[in-house]
Amino acid sequence: MTRLPPAPPAVPDRVAVLVRALTTDPPEIAAPDVPALLAAGLAGEVRSRLSPGHPLREALRGGHLALGARHAAIRAELRPLLAAWARDGTAPLLFKGFALAEFVYATPGERFYGDVDVLLPEDPGVLTRAVHVALAHGWRSDGLHALPERWTHEAAHLYSPSGRVRLELHRAVVPGDPALARRLTQAVWTASREQNWEGVPVRLPAPADALIVGLALSRVWGDGGHLKPADYADTRRLLAESGLNQAELEVRARELGVTHTWAAFREACWPPEGHLRLGADPAPRREVTRRDGQRPRAALWGARATLLRRRARWMLRLLPDALAAFLAVRAGGDPRRPLARWTPAVPPTPLPLDTLSDVVGAAAWLTRLLYPRQSRVGTCVPRAYTTYRALRRLGHPAVFVSGVARVGGGVQGHAWVEDHRGGLDAYGEPLNRVRFRESFSFPAG
Structure with missing residues (x-):
């Protein structure tokens, strides 16, 4: 009788692990859950709610x-810029991930975030002046600030001198219909x-508005309706900090005219x-947003038509x-x-x-057309190859990057394209340098 080898240990379902870790207090977790918590950036948040003697701390x-050290490095580069803006008469509003990590959580290492989100007055003069001050202090721009015809709710993307910080300058707190935004x-x-942030004046949203x-x-309007793992922890922290109850939040949602979106989120x-x-979607997104004044279908097809006009000519050339x-x-x-x-x-x-964005976008569309049945990760190499070859052929200093990351008990590889300034915003993968460790880049250096 042939003896079968022992079955490999079961890999916990990632979503189930995260939901269980977030919704139980103290968190009900086991050793096999640790890789999923680390990958989701929840190690610090979950650890903060474990008892001092818990074996998984x-x-x-x-x-x-690691998240605390990353936040400290980002903070050290961000504060001098905000201080320079203050001297120039501009006090920005900080919101989303960085603001939550700095001002809401007990320790910054409890909240993972990617970019730093900053809201400035919509006045183009204020936005342009803020970018020029940043450039004078060694920060770099991808050039969006000089193309107001391409502005959405974001008007500029800035990169710190080290490249560690990507700053999104917003002129509106949400995407979509301009009047509503x-x-x-x-x-x-x-x-x-x-x-008063240790001598640097900034503004923070009211806790109800942060929620x-x-x-x-x-999430419902800007991220396709899908929640992020940190949303539950953010909501819990903001409720605890502010003391707000459901009735008070519903009053504020009515004042803002977004009762249906707020109910769907809850x-x-x-x-x-x-x-x-x-x-899963919090609710049928199209119906919810329509009832609160957004017109997602019209906005979506309008944006698609604009992109199609810009990229169609490039798709043939690529x-x-x-x-x-x-x-x-x-x-x-x-x-x-081949590189x-x-x-x-x-x-x-x-x-x-504008040309760079269209070429990078056209390469992504071509890859999806040629590999329709593969996942996005499965097409990373052909997409990076196509993008690199097209940009180099057109004279742009593209850089092919290959990286690896530990996922569960294995190793996952990934490939993407940057340029002489670092990550390409049009590539749509701003966290590659956070998630993957570079194995090589070409050209080297």
């Missing part, structure tokens, strides 16, 4: 300290409070009743690049060999931001 300690933004400004606008509207994420639905990428993937081997063939010897000249 040490396993989560590294993730907690302007009304909500004004309401948030009016209710915000001034904070309703910063969380509920951002059905999916509400700590007082233990509601958390990760991996077909040779996509074909070369396909052949290189099929041939296998060291990626640096070397595709890198002209002449010095590169950066493309204008």
